[in-house]
Every structure is written in C-alpha cells, then in structure tokens.
Amino acid sequence: xxxxxxxxxxxxxxxxxxxxxxxxxxxxxxxxxxxxxxxxxxxxxxxxxxxxxxxxxxxxxxxxxxxxxxxxxxxxxxxxxxxxxxxxxxxxxxxxxxxxxxxxxxxxxxxxxxxxxxxxxxxxxxxxxxxxxxxxxxxxxxxxxxxxx
Amino acid sequence: xxxxxxxxxxxxxxxxxxxxxxxxxxxxxxxxxxxxxxxxxxxxxxxxxxxxxxxxxxxxxxxxxxxxxxxxxxxxxxxxxxxxxxxxxxxxxxxxxxxxxxxxxxxxxxxxxxxxxxxxxxxxxxxxxxxxxxxxxxxxxxxxxxxxxxxxxxxxxxxxxxxxxxxxxxxxxxxxxxxxxxxxxxxxxxxxxxxxx
Numbered sequence: 407x408x409x410x411x412x413x414x415x416x417x418x419x420x421x422x423x424x425x426x427x428x429x430x431x432x433x434x435x436x437x438x439x440x441x442x443x444x445x446x447x448x449x450x451x452x453x454x455x456x457x458x459x460x461x462x463x464x465x466x467x468x469x470x471x472x473x474x475x476x477x478x479x480x481x482x483x484x485x486x487x488x489x490x491x492x493x494x495x496x497x498x499x500x501x502x503x504x505x506x507x508x509x510x511x512x513x514x515x516x517x518x519x520x521x522x523x524x525x526x527x528x529x530x531x532x533x534x535x536x537x538x539x540x541x542x543x544x545x546x547x548x549x550x551x552x553x554x555x
Numbered sequence: 556x557x558x559x560x561x562x563x564x565x566x567x568x569x570x571x572x573x574x575x576x577x578x579x580x581x582x583x584x585x586x587x588x589x590x591x592x593x594x595x596x597x598x599x600x601x602x603x604x605x606x607x608x609x610x611x612x613x614x615x616x617x618x619x620x621x622x623x624x625x626x627x628x629x630x631x632x633x634x635x636x637x638x639x640x641x642x643x644x645x646x647x648x649x650x651x652x653x654x655x656x657x658x659x660x661x662x663x664x665x666x667x668x669x670x671x672x673x674x675x676x677x678x679x680x681x682x683x684x685x686x687x688x689x690x691x692x693x694x695x696x697x698x699x700x701x702x703x704x705x706x707x708x709x710x711x712x713x714x715x716x717x718x719x720x721x722x723x724x725x726x727x728x729x730x731x732x733x734x735x736x737x738x739x740x741x742x743x744x745x746x747x748x749x750x751x752x
Contacts, residue, residue: 480623500593518591518606535614538659551593 442476442485443543463549468493469524471546483536485544491524498523498551503534505541513541521551598721598747600643600710608725609651611743613659616652619739621702621729622661630656630729631665631700639710639723648725649704665700702738703730717751 439449442459449455452473460471473488491497500519507513514537524530536544594601616622632653635645646669656662666674674697681691706727713720722744729739 479618482617484618502591516591518603518610519589519593520607520610521593521603535618537614537617537655538661549593 440475441478442474443483445543459544460546460548463547464553466499466548466550469497469499469548469550471548472529474546479535481539483541483544485534485546486531487534487546488529488531489522489524489548490529491526494526496524496526500549500551501532502547502549503536504545504547505536506543506545507540508542510543514538519549595747598719598749599641600639600723604723604745605648605651607745608648608743609655612652612725612727612741613655615741616656616727616729616739617659617661619729621738625701627661627663628702629663629665629698629700630702630704631667633667633703633705635705635725635727636707638707640712641710643708645708648708652704652727665698700732703732704728705730719749721747721749723747 437444437446437448439455440452442455444455444458447458449458456471456474459474469489469491471487472490473486475486477484485503489499489501498521500521502517502519504516505513517537522530522532534544534546536542590602591606592603594603622628632649635649637643637645653664657664678692678694680686682694704727706725708723708725710724711722723746724742724744726742727740728737730736731738
C-alpha cells in the first residue's frame with residue numbers, strides 16, 4: 407500500500423514539474439546591434455541593421471546609407487550614420503527620424519525633414535539625437551529632393 | 556496675304572470672348588501639404604530653416620552637461636537678435652526651442668520678459684477681494700531662472716547675374732545669471748542658392 411502511495415506521489419510530482427516547465431516564460435533579452443536597439447530580433451550584420459532601420463519615402467536612387475551606429479548619451483539615444491552618393495552628379499536628399507517608444511508607439515512629433523547636399527561620389531556622416539528619453543527606438547527615412555513633386 | 560487677314564474682325568469676337576471666359580473661370584487649387592517638408596519656394600528665411608534651427612539647438616542643449624547634470628534647471632528665454640537684412644520672427648524660433656525643451660521634461664522655464672506683464676496682471680487680479688485668499692496665488696513666490704538663453708541670427712547675401720546665395724548663421728548661448736558664465740553655446744549654418752532659369 408505504501409509503495410502504491412509512493413509511486414502515485416512521485417507521478418504527481420513529475421506531472422507538476424512538467425506543468426511548471428510549460429508555464430514558465432523566460433523574458434526575451436532585448437537585442438542590440440552596433441549599439442542600436444533591435445527589439446527581440448537578432449541582427450548579425452551592418453547590412454541587416456540598415457535594412458531594418460532605414461526606409462525611403464518614394465524611390466531614392468544612387469544614395470544609400472552605408473554605416474550606422476548608436477550609443478546612449480546620458481539617457482538619450484544618439485545615432486551616427488554615413489550616407490553615400492554613388493552618382494557622378496551632386497545629389498540632394500532629405501532625412502528625418504521617426505521616434506518610437508518602449509511600446510512600439512510613436513514617441514514624438516514628426517521631425518522636420520533635414521536637407522543634405524551630397525557632392526558626387528562622396529560620403530557624409532550625419533548625427534541624430536533622440537528628443538527625449540522616451541524615444542528608445544527609431545526609423546531613419548530618406549527622401550529624394552531632386553525629384554519634382 | 557495670309558488667310559487670317561481675310562477673316563473679319565467680328566468673326567473672331569466669339570473666340571476671344573470664350574478665351575477670356577475660360578481664363579476667368581480657371582480656379583486656384585488648394586491642397587494640404589507636409590508642414591515639415593523641405594520648403595524651397597524662395598531663398599528667404601522659411602519654415603524649414605526655422606524647424607531645422609529649433610531642432611538642432613534643442614537636441615544640442617539636451618545633450619549639454621548643464622542639462623544632464625542639473626535636475627531640471629530653470630531657464631528663461633531672452634531675445635534672439637535679428638541681424639539679417641530681412642524680417643524674421645525670432646520669437647517664433649525661440650518659442651519652438653522652448654516648446655521642444657519643455658516637452659523633453661528635462662528643463663523648466665520661468666516667465667520671460669515678454670510674458671511678465673501678463674503674469675503680474677494675473678497675480679494682481681488674484682489678489683483682489685474677488686478671490687478666496689487661501690486659494691489665490693501669492694505674491695513673492697515666483698521662481699527666478701538660473702540660466703538665460705539668448706542668441707542672434709546673421710546672414711550674408713551675395714548676388715551675381717544669375718545666382719543668389721544666402722548664408723544664415725544662428726547662434727544660441729546659455730548664460731548662468733548668477734555668475735555670468737556662458738555654460739553652453741551652439742550654432743547652425745544654412746546655405747541656400749537660387750539659380751535663375
């Protein structure tokens with residue numbers, strides 16, 4: 407009788423153990439690539455980082471973002487990126503940051519479009535800083551200024 | 556003789572009238588645009604310049620040691636002198652800077668000279684017998700600023716036959732009112748070129 411009770415207790419304990427294993431959730435570690443926040447998505451290269459952070463408003467030809475790095479300056483996010491003009495003519499583009507908060511919502515009013523003048527076959531390093539500590543993530547948006555609208 | 560010269564003047568009248576009527580009926584089109592878009596209508600100081608200056612100055616000041624080290628320092632905005640040859644509402648620039656800084660939650664602003672009269676008027680009004688004494692704002696409790704923001708905007712305009720070049724430089728400084736030390740300063744340069752044709 408004792409043996410039966412012992413076996414049933416062991417089985418119950420094993421079942422409880424299995425159940426607790428299933429319900430236990432390990433919080434996902436926030437990913438960071440080159441200092442830039444990536445949420446839960448791991449990024450393994452600069453190209454992947456740029457692809458996930460840079461967007462264009464319409465088509466932008468010849469001008470690309472080649473490098474991007476982020477760091478915290480106090481409690482504000484600072485982003486450095488290099489913009490490259492591959493064309494053999496002067497190009498004018500504009501850029502702005504869209505700021506995102508911890509919940510993935512818009513963290514700030516729209517930034518103004520900032521014009522950039524790029525000499526032919528040249529690169530320009532640009533720096534952006536978050537407007538507030540609530541802006542923990544971003545998207546960089548490029549706009550072709552040579553296009554007539 | 557061309558064929559046109561043979562046409563009687565009266566016969567052309569309906570065509571002329573129709574053309575005039577059509578031109579008169581042509582309506583202007585009104586559309587909403589991007590308030591933050593790059594504006595290049597003329598090379599005079601415009602909305603993009605104002606927005607770029609305000610944004611650049613705000614972000615720079617928020618990263619300065621005086622703001623990061625102090626706990627919500629109290630500032631006041633003084634005049635930004637317009638040293639350009641054109642009319643620029645510099646108050647609009649400082650208003651944008653003040654709003655952005657205030658929204659960041661890291662700086663507080665004391666009443667500046669421009670708004671002082673309204674503040675005093677309201678204080679006096681609340682001191683009247685119309686208000687309950689215990690709930691009315693008290694005289695002598697206003698907080699003075701520790702820092703003052705002031706600056707200037709200058710421009711250089713050069714004109715050649717087909718080209719007009721305008722260079723703007725906006726300079727902003729933060730001064731410690733107590734000891735007169737300049738704690739922060741930054742400038743933003745803008746160049747705009749108009750080419751005819």
